[in-house]
Amino acid sequence: MRGKDYMAVLRAVTEVMGEAIHIVDASGKTILYNEAMAQLEKISVEDALGKPFRQVFGNIPESESTLYQALVNRQEIRNKQQTYLNIYGKQVTTINTTIPIIVDDRVVAAMEVARDITELKDMSDKILSLQDSISAGSRDESLDAKAGAAVGAEPGTVRTGPGGIRQYHFSDIIGEDPGFLQAVDRAMRATTNTASVFIYGETGTGKELFAQSIHYGGKRQNKPFLAQNCAAIPESLLEGILFGTEKGGFTGAVDRAGLFEQANGGTLLLDEVSAMPYELQSKLLRVLQEKYIRRVGGSKDILVDVRIIATVNETPQELIERGALRPDLYYRLNVIGITLPPLRERRGDIPILADRFIKKYNDEYEREIWMIAEPALEKLKNYSYPGNVRELENIIMSAVSMAEEEHVLTERDIMLQQEYHESHSRVSEFSQEGESLAEYLAGIEQSVIRQYLTSNGGNVTKTAKDLGMLRQNLQHKLKKYEIV
Ligand SMILES: Nc1ncnc2c1ncn2[C@@H]1O[C@H](COP(=O)(O)OP(=O)(O)OP(=O)(O)O)[C@@H](O)[C@H]1O
Numbered sequence: 001m002r003g004k005d006y007m008a009v010l011r012a013v014t015e016v017m018g019e020a021i022h023i024v025d026a027s028g029k030t031i032l033y034n035e036a037m038a039q040l041e042k043i044s045v046e047d048a049l050g051k052p053f054r055q056v057f058g059n060i061p062e063s064e065s066t067l068y069q070a071l072v073n074r075q076e077i078r079n080k081q082q083t084y085l086n087i088y089g090k091q092v093t094t095i096n097t098t099i100p101i102i103v104d105d106r107v108v109a110a111m112e113v114a115r116d117i118t119e120l121k122d123m124s125d126k127i128l129s130l131q132d133s134i135s136a137g138s139r140d141e142s143l144d145a146k147a148g149a150a151v152g153a154e155p156g157t158v159r160t161g162p163g164g165i166r167q168y169h170f171s172d173i174i175g176e177d178p179g180f181l182q183a184v185d186r187a188m189r190a191t192t193n194t195a196s197v198f199i200y201g202e203t204g205t206g207k208e209l210f211a212q213s214i215h216y217g218g219k220r221q222n223k224p225f226l227a228q229n230c231a232a233i234p235e236s237l238l239e240g241i242l243f244g245t246e247k248g249g250f251t252g253a254v255d256r257a258g259l260f261e262q263a264n265g266g267t268l269l270l271d272e273v274s275a276m277p278y279e280l281q282s283k284l285l286r287v288l289q290e291k292y293i294r295r296v297g298g299s300k301d302i303l304v305d306v307r308i309i310a311t312v313n314e315t316p317q318e319l320i321e322r323g324a325l326r327p328d329l330y331y332r333l334n335v336i337g338i339t340l341p342p343l344r345e346r347r348g349d350i351p352i353l354a355d356r357f358i359k360k361y362n363d364e365y366e367r368e369i370w371m372i373a374e375p376a377l378e379k380l381k382n383y384s385y386p387g388n389v390r391e392l393e394n395i396i397m398s399a400v401s402m403a404e405e406e407h408v409l410t411e412r413d414i415m416l417q418q419e420y421h422e423s424h425s426r427v428s429e430f431s432q433e434g435e436s437l438a439e440y441l442a443g444i445e446q447s448v449i450r451q452y453l454t455s456n457g458g459n460v461t462k463t464a465k466d467l468g469m470l471r472q473n474l475q476h477k478l479k480k481y482e483i484v
């Protein structure tokens with residue numbers, strides 16, 4: 001094949017892949033500039049092709065041109081975020097990878113691949129501006145809780161504070177179980193210092209409740225408390241949200257403080273820290289050790305004093321084994337480690353929690369429930385609570401709002417998940433008449449699978465995950481029970 005044909009093949013490949021691509025040869029002349037790149041930079045393919053780099057991109061100094069650096073210094077840059085104005089003055093944000101192409105130890109070309117993330121970037125800017133406005137609002141005593149709650153619903157970022165959204169204290173934490181009290185005790189001791197805290201607990205076990213109680217119970221209570229769910233933000237934006245952004249060598253980029261700067265003097269809660277990209281985890285570790293941050297695209301080191309509380313909802317051991325959590329970061333964060341037991345492992349606390357929630361929802365729904373009937377309480381005590389305390393609270397909330405009797409919650413008011421009804425009604429149904437235990441268990445298995453499959457809209461992968469089994473095993477059982 002001739003060189004020209006190779007180029008045609010290459011061009012066709014890049015157009016199909018959809019990534020914006022720009023390749024220059026050793027002399028800096030553009031030899032490939034595809035349609036996606038033309039869209040991004042608003043320079044036509046004809047204008048760029050065959051021209052020396054400097055002629056087309058004269059406004060970019062060589063020291064700041066990643067392509068030029070790749071050609072001359074063999075410098076490789078992967079996944080670097082850049083914000084700049086295209087020639088129409090529109091601000092564009094891209095994630096770029098630039099590599100020198102080396103043959104027989106000679107740099108024969110350099111290639112840049114860019115992905116347009118302008119829309120994602122706009123979203124992250126919006127979140128950070130909201131942060132700013134809530135923070136201004138939270139200093140204003142007139143801001144009511146409702147306005148705060150509405151803003152708190154933005155993807156993953158929550159600020160609490162006076163007049164703000166939620167503010168939990170140790171007095172809100174209910175529980176007498178010895179294992180649970182140990183966790184409370186550790187959390188209380190954490191209020192006397194500013195060491196990092198690492199909280200592990202399943203969903204709904206009270207991680208946020210503990211994190212806020214630690215913050216508002218300590219010396220930092222009048223400083224900001226910020227929370228970021230690391231799983232709720234696209235990976236490429238998280239770094240800018242945490243550390244802020246600064247215009248690089250390009251004009252027009254936004255200078256903005258990230259959560260570390262905004263939380264300065266206070267506490268930053270990093271929820272689901274294991275969802276943070278591995279590379280960013282090592283950057284976070286450096287920040288914790290050195291106590292200063294650098295904005296994305298910036299060159300200035302900024303001293304920050306932020307207490308970190310990190311949470312996960314799988315065991316740290318599992319997360320480390322799976323490669324989701326860096327062990328070095330974990331050891332650095334786990335100065336004060338707190339494990340919150342699931343509700344099913346502290347069933348003794350169910351009655352007092354239920355009581356507290358009845359009082360809360362009596363007020364909210366203007367009801368006068370005084371007690372829980374014994375069978376209703378038994379039902380509550382025997383349930384497994386995959387959603388832990390949050391689930392119990394929801395069960396009581398709907399029971400109080402819908403209670404048939406005036407002053408008593410009865411068994412009929414307590415609505416548990418289907419799964420419970422199914423397996424328990426079967427237990428009482430088990431008559432042993434001609435049915436072996438194995439057949440009987442198979443029947444339960446079959447009905448649980450059917451329910452999960454239905455509620456997941458027939459999605460086998462999701463159902464297997466929910467049931468904690470391998471997809472292949474589930475498929476095998478679906479065949480066996482002739483479900484599909
Ligand atoms: N020990 C407790 N006493 C009183 N209320 C509790 C307790 N634990 C949890 N709750 C309540 O349960 C709900 C869930 O708690 P929280 O948001 O702290 O859980 P979480 O562990 O952060 O959950 P997730 O992992 O889903 O974010 C909240 O309404 C909280 O007030």
Ligand SMILES: [Mg+2]
Nearest residue numbers: 204207208271
């Ligand atoms: Mg939480």
